[in-house]
Amino acid sequence: MWVPVPRPLLALVVHWGSPNGVTEQSNQVYQLWNLVYWISIPLGAIVIGLIVWCAFRYRERRGEERIPPQVQYHLPLEWFYTIVPLILVSVLFYYTYKAEDKEDNVAPNPSLVVRVDAFQWGWRFSYPNGYQVLGSVSAEPSINDTNLPVLTLPAGETVQINLFSDDVNHSFYVPAFLFKRDAIQGINNSFDLNIDNSVAGQRFIGECTQFCGTYHPFMRFWVQVMAKNQFNTWLASRHGLSTNVSIG
Amino acid sequence: MTLLEERPPERYEAPERRLTEVIPAPKNKGILAYLTSTDHKQIGINYMVTSFTMFLIAGAMAILMRVQLAVPNNNFVSLTTYNELFTIHGTIMLFLFLGPFAFGTANYLVPIQVGAPDMAFPRFNAFSYWLFLGGCITLLSSFLTSSGAAQWGWFAYAPLTEWIHSPGPGGDLWIVGVALAAFSSMFTGINLITTVFCLRAPGMVMFRMPIFTWNQLVTAFLVLLAFPVLSADLALLWADRHLGTNFFNPARGGQPILWQDLFWFFGHPEVYILALPFFGMATEIISTFSRKPVFGYKGMVFATLSIGGLSMGVWAHHMYTTGAVLLPFFTIMTLLISVPTGIKFFNWIGTMFRGSVRLDSPMLFCLGFLVCFLLGGFTGIMLALPPLDFQLHDTYFVVAHFHYVLFGGSVFAAFGAIHYWFPKFTGKKLDERLAKITFVIMFIGFNLCFFPQHDLGLRGMQRRIATYPSSAGWSFLNMISSIGAFILAFSMLPFLINVWETLRKGKKVGPNPWDGMTLEWVTESPPIPHNFEFIPPIRSERPVWDLNHPDHPTLPHGKHAREMARERREAAMAGVGAGGALGGSATGPATDGDGHVNGHGNGDSPGDGNGSNTPGDGGDGFGGGSP
Numbered sequence: 001m002w003v004p005v006p007r008p009l010l011a012l013v014v015h016w017g018s019p020n021g022v023t024e025q026s027n028q029v030y031q032l033w034n035l036v037y038w039i040s041i042p043l044g045a046i047v048i049g050l051i052v053w054c055a056f057r058y059r060e061r062r063g064e065e066r067i068p069p070q071v072q073y074h075l076p077l078e079w080f081y082t083i084v085p086l087i088l089v090s091v092l093f094y095y096t097y098k099a100e101d102k103e104d105n106v107a108p109n110p111s112l113v114v115r116v117d118a119f120q121w122g123w124r125f126s127y128p129n130g131y132q133v134l135g136s137v138s139a140e141p142s143i144n145d146t147n148l149p150v151l152t153l154p155a156g157e158t159v160q161i162n163l164f165s166d167d168v169n170h171s172f173y174v175p176a177f178l179f180k181r182d183a184i185q186g187i188n189n190s191f192d193l194n195i196d197n198s199v200a201g202q203r204f205i206g207e208c209t210q211f212c213g214t215y216h217p218f219m220r221f222w223v224q225v226m227a228k229n230q231f232n233t234w235l236a237s238r239h240g241l242s243t244n245v246s247i248g
Numbered sequence: 249m250t251l252l253e254e255r256p257p258e259r260y261e262a263p264e265r266r267l268t269e270v271i272p273a274p275k276n277k278g279i280l281a282y283l284t285s286t287d288h289k290q291i292g293i294n295y296m297v298t299s300f301t302m303f304l305i306a307g308a309m310a311i312l313m314r315v316q317l318a319v320p321n322n323n324f325v326s327l328t329t330y331n332e333l334f335t336i337h338g339t340i341m342l343f344l345f346l347g348p349f350a351f352g353t354a355n356y357l358v359p360i361q362v363g364a365p366d367m368a369f370p371r372f373n374a375f376s377y378w379l380f381l382g383g384c385i386t387l388l389s390s391f392l393t394s395s396g397a398a399q400w401g402w403f404a405y406a407p408l409t410e411w412i413h414s415p416g417p418g419g420d421l422w423i424v425g426v427a428l429a430a431f432s433s434m435f436t437g438i439n440l441i442t443t444v445f446c447l448r449a450p451g452m453v454m455f456r457m458p459i460f461t462w463n464q465l466v467t468a469f470l471v472l473l474a475f476p477v478l479s480a481d482l483a484l485l486w487a488d489r490h491l492g493t494n495f496f497n498p499a500r501g502g503q504p505i506l507w508q509d510l511f512w513f514f515g516h517p518e519v520y521i522l523a524l525p526f527f528g529m530a531t532e533i534i535s536t537f538s539r540k541p542v543f544g545y546k547g548m549v550f551a552t553l554s555i556g557g558l559s560m561g562v563w564a565h566h567m568y569t570t571g572a573v574l575l576p577f578f579t580i581m582t583l584l585i586s587v588p589t590g591i592k593f594f595n596w597i598g599t600m601f602r603g604s605v606r607l608d609s610p611m612l613f614c615l616g617f618l619v620c621f622l623l624g625g626f627t628g629i630m631l632a633l634p635p636l637d638f639q640l641h642d643t644y645f646v647v648a649h650f651h652y653v654l655f656g657g658s659v660f661a662a663f664g665a666i667h668y669w670f671p672k673f674t675g676k677k678l679d680e681r682l683a684k685i686t687f688v689i690m691f692i693g694f695n696l697c698f699f700p701q702h703d704l705g706l707r708g709m710q711r712r713i714a715t716y717p718s719s720a721g722w723s724f725l726n727m728i729s730s731i732g733a734f735i736l737a738f739s740m741l742p743f744l745i746n747v748w749e750t751l752r753k754g755k756k757v758g759p760n761p762w763d764g765m766t767l768e769w770v771t772e773s774p775p776i777p778h779n780f781e782f783i784p785p786i787r788s789e790r791p792v793w794d795l796n797h798p799d800h801p802t803l804p805h806g807k808h809a810r811e812m813a814r815e816r817r818e819a820a821m822a823g824v825g826a827g828g829a830l831g832g833s834a835t836g837p838a839t840d841g842d843g844h845v846n847g848h849g850n851g852d853s854p855g856d857g858n859g860s861n862t863p864g865d866g867g868d869g870f871g872g873g874s875p
Contacts, residue, residue: 017721018639018706029635036633040626047593051618054600058538059607066604067797072541073805074598081594082547082587089583096633097576103635104575120413143321143715168408169504171569171642175708178639182570184505185407185498189571205720209642209710211401213408214327217713 019176022204022225024194026178028099035095039088103179106192110160114151118163118170118183118208121215122247125151131238134245141218141248149245150222153193154231155200163189171210174223180209200227218247286370288355289775291377293673295352296666298377299345302384304740306340309333311737314697318730320718330714331399332418336387338402339422342522343429344384346658350525351376351436353665354464356673358440360768361461363449363786365778368442372435379432387425390418398422401712403515403566404485406496406507411489420489427482430475433521437471440464449767451786455549458766458789459535459542462549463528466556467521473560474517481510505572512563520559522654524552526661527592530614533661533668534596535790536764537611538603541802544595545789551588551595558585568637575634582632589625593618608762609683613664616691620656624649627702642712645705651698663690663743670747671761675773676754682746689739696732700725765790 021030060066117124122136135149153159163172165183173180181189208219226234276284282294313333316324325333359367367373390397395416400408404422407413444457444465457465485507487493494500496507535542542548562581564573596618605611627649630636640646663686671677709722716722760769769792771780784795788802804812 016703016706019708026639029639032633032635036630036636040629044622044626047597047622048619050597051600051615051622054597054603055605055607055611055615058600058603058605060604064604066539067800068538068540068602068604070541070800070802071602071805072543072545072802074544075806077598078544078547078591078594082591085587085590089587092629092633093576093580093583096579096635100575100579100634103638144717144719146719168413169405173642173708173710175639180569180638180641184570184572186503187505187570187572191571205708207708207710210405211331211408211712213399213413214331216331217327217715 019178019204021178022176022196022199022202023179024196025103025192026176028103029178032095032099035092039092043088104191106160106190107158109158110192111157112154113160113162114153115162115164116151116172116183117166118172118212118219119166120168120213121208121219123149123151123219123221125149127235127238129235129239131235131240132242134242135221135247136245137215137218138246138248141215143217143248145248147245148221148247149243150224151206152224152226152231152234153195154228155195155225156197156228157194159193159195161191161193163191168212169210170208170212170219172206173209174204174206176204176223182210195225197227199225200230201225220247286366286374287777288359288367288370288373289673291367291373292352292354292356294377295348295355295380298381298384299348299352302340303345303349305388306337306345307737307740309337309340311733313337314730314733316714317716317726319727320716320720320723322715325714327714328396328399331712332391332397334712335398335401335422336391339387339398339426340384341654342402342518343426344380344387346522346654346662347433347518348380348429349662350464350467350522351433351440353460353529353669354436354440354467354525357669357768358461358464359443359447360771360775360779361458361766362444362447362452363767363780363783364443364447365780367439368447369439373439376432376435376439379428379435383425383428383432386421386428390421390425393417393421395419403511404507405511406485406488406504407498407502409485409489409507410497420486423482423486423489427479430479430482433471434475434479437468437475440468441472444468449783449786451791455546456786456789456791458528459531459545459548459552460525460528460766463524463531463552466552467524470517470521470524470556470559474514474521477510478514478518481507481514484510505567505570508567508570509563512566514563515566516563517556517559519653520555522658524555526617526658526665527552529665529668530617530661531592531596531599532764532766533610533614533664534599536668536762537606537608537614538600539606539763540599540603541765541788541790541793542595543598543601544591547591548595551591554588555585558588565632565637568634569641579632579634583629586625586629586632593622608667609678609680609687610664610668610762612684612687613660613667616687616694617657617660617664620652620660620694624652624654624656627652640705642710643705644701644709644711647711648698648701648705651701655698656694660690660694663687668762669768670750671757672768672773672775674751674754675756676750677757677761678746678750678754682742682749686739686743686746689735689742693732693735693737693739697729697736698732700729700732704729760792760796763793763796765793767791770795 021027113128115126117126122134125133133149133151161172163181163183165185167185170183171180172183177193179191181191183189202225204223204225206221206223208216212219281290285291312325313330316322316330355367355373359365393416395418398404398414398419398421400414400419409419444461448457484493484495488495488497488502494502496502496504498504531542531548558581562578562585564578565582567573568575568578627645631640631646631649667678667683704722704725707722709716709720716726757773759771759773762769766789767783768775770782770784784791788794794801803809
């Protein structure tokens with residue numbers, strides 16, 4: 001596609017502490033960042049450079065009284081800086097459209113469908129075999145508590161999440177997936193996650209990003225990624241059970 | 249002498265084209281003037297002072313929030329207090345500071361810039377101000393209720409705002425306060441549009457209006473398109489809370505997403521309502537302090553118009569993550585806005601290019617505006633791309649983005665405007681040294697406060713959280729941000745001292761201390777009650793420059809430039825010399841030693857400048873001195 005940037009350089013300049021995406025979908029985000037940086041860093045440098053250079057080069061020295069040529073129009077130049085941004089915007093739109101199409105694609109036959117319900121204040125994760133994880137915020141929660149509800153997902157599979165809200169608006173956000181989606185009553189939101197095999201066994205934090213009332217900051221959860229076989233065994237062992245977690 | 253006396257006196261009568269006429273009223277002083285005035289200048293000052301007070305109040309709330317977030321797992325304020333603070337901070341800054349401050353400057357300056365004696369509807373104007381003040385008091389009073397102020401953020405997403413989720417009068421006072429501000433804005437919008445369309449001085453055609461006035465005009469149209477939707481939205485919410493309706497109540501078939509659509513249909517034009525007037529201020533300042541006309545004036549006007557137009561069709565880019573909007577449409581519309589905004593940037597640079605740039609405090613604030621707003625613009629483009637927005641939405645990246653736009657952009661330009669027009673408002677110039685100190689502290693504090701927040705957002709810190717865990721890895725950046733916030737708050741100190749000291753013992757400056765180019769700089773500082781004793785002929789968008797620098801008219805361009813060069817060559821060949829062909833600038837009015845016109849003495853001169861660069865339809869000044 002576009003010129004690939006050496007990874008270490010990118011991590012230095014571009015990453016800014018953002019987590020590495022761990023899903024197939026987040027790869028789209030990463031590539032788009034790449035393009036955006038390639039356009040905006042040189043462009044920003046040029047514009048800021050011009051501003052600073054103009055202010056410095058043409059500054060009026062102390063005691064100097066100078067009336068510059070009263071130029072007001074230069075149509076070819078004006079057309080130039082109208083058309084070039086239009087072209088840049090079109091390129092950006094083309095790649096955005098492609099990336100967004102792939103990221104938003106919901107496969108017709110996912111290997112696992114998990115229902116996620118958000119509520120004031122907590123999460124309910126329901127698996128197809130009836131296993132349910134319920135995590136709700138306790139009466140006086142502590143933000144440093146790590147005993148959070150766990151959403152266990154298999155790596156290397158297409159997982160479809162169906163997202164619902166019981167009451168006010170919430171948002172399902174896992175920073176490592178570079179993705180979030182709102183949970184709003186009246187809207188049925190579904191999205192796919194294809195988690196990389198390389199992160200099997202790892203745990204990622206999840207958050208609510210839509211302000212939902214007093215205990216909004218405490219609506220956190222873990223995403224536990226398991227290798228496919230391990231996950232199937234685990235899920236079978238949970239048939240008909242449920243886990244309750246009190247956050248904080 | 250004799251020639252002038254022989255002219256028939258009718259020629260100097262002002263044409264009867266006014267909608268309003270000046271009726272001398274008893275002149276009140278002090279608090280009574282403030283309470284009863286219908287003079288657009290007094291109302292403008294009222295707006296600016298009131299909204300700036302609100303800015304300081306909401307800024308203090310921001311400091312409380314930054315103290316709370318300075319360290320993880322902090323208990324400086326309670327969860328509910330924190331939620332009240334960010335709600336009221338945002339509401340004040342957006343509804344009761346930036347907008348009304350812009351309307352304050354519009355009130356003061358637009359009538360003068362178009363050569364009018366007042367706004368079109370002076371009493372209506374006073375009414376707008378009182379609605380706005382009522383809104384401020386109503387909103388702030390919600391802290392005094394037993395349930396506290398509203399806790400739902402400035403965009404108040406339903407169904408959190410329904411009575412069962414947020415009971416108590418605090419929320420109701422929020423609705424009423426915002427509605428009062430909304431009506432105030434609409435009335436001001438009507439007033440501004442009428443003033444611009446009906447009260448322009450002879451010669452002030454639309455394409456000779458200063459960019460500031462143009463931007464205020466487009467803003468006023470956006471106000472009229474956007475605020476009624478907000479008012480309707482608020483009315484529906486009120487009905488849901490108190491009249492048993494279910495517009496946003498999903499339990500009874502209502503649609504929470506309806507609130508978001510209606511709110512952002514208002515909310516995105518609102519963002520430009522909070523930006524365009526400040527672009528206008530920056531344009532005026534950059535032009536004056538580069539001693540050049542605005543580069544690409546007409547392009548600038550069309551850029552403003554297209555920003556205004558496009559801003560009506562991008563509301564759902566605030567709703568990408570809801571999964572309920574057509575992403576490509578809103579993406580392309582949003583990306584397109586960057587094109588006219590880019591044009592503005594290059595026009596600002598073009599204005600400075602080969603100019604004579606005076607780095608006085610207003611210009612410094614504008615340079616700060618350019619740099620910070622550029623960063624805010626770039627992050628805006630990033631957020632306009634749905635895949636990136638899915639990562640960044642509702643994180644601190646967004647918080648950083650809109651503070652770069654609204655503080656780095658609008659507030660820096662507002663401070664530039666305060667320093668630029670302060671001599672016009674009060675007759676006294678702010679101390680340059682203190683003003684520069686203000687700028688430096690503010691610029692450092694602002695960037696230290698908000699730049700790290702981009703990074704916090706990329707690291708996954710969601711917005712509107714009252715506390716965060718120690719293990720999240722956000723502690724260091726939050727501490728930096730809080731330190732920046734304190735520096736930023738500290739920058740208000742030299743500014744307030746400067747204003748106080750200047751008002752107390754500042755030296756009087758003349759009507760035009762900056763060599764300004766637009767009509768406000770030809771009248772007294774502060775202007776007399778009906779603004780003008782004398783209006784110079786208006787033959788371009790900078791009549792005062794033409795008056796003070798008759799030898800430096802705007803240069804022709806393109807076809808005209810080539811034609812004039814040919815004419816000059818031909819004239820030279822014919823032995824006439826270059827002077828005749830370039831004429832027109834030679835017969836300006838008498839000027840005093842500093843090159844400034846001395847207002848009253850030469851009322852006989854308007855109309856005699858035979859400008860050849862622009863057709864002279866601006867010949868008749870109104871109310872000129874007696875010949």
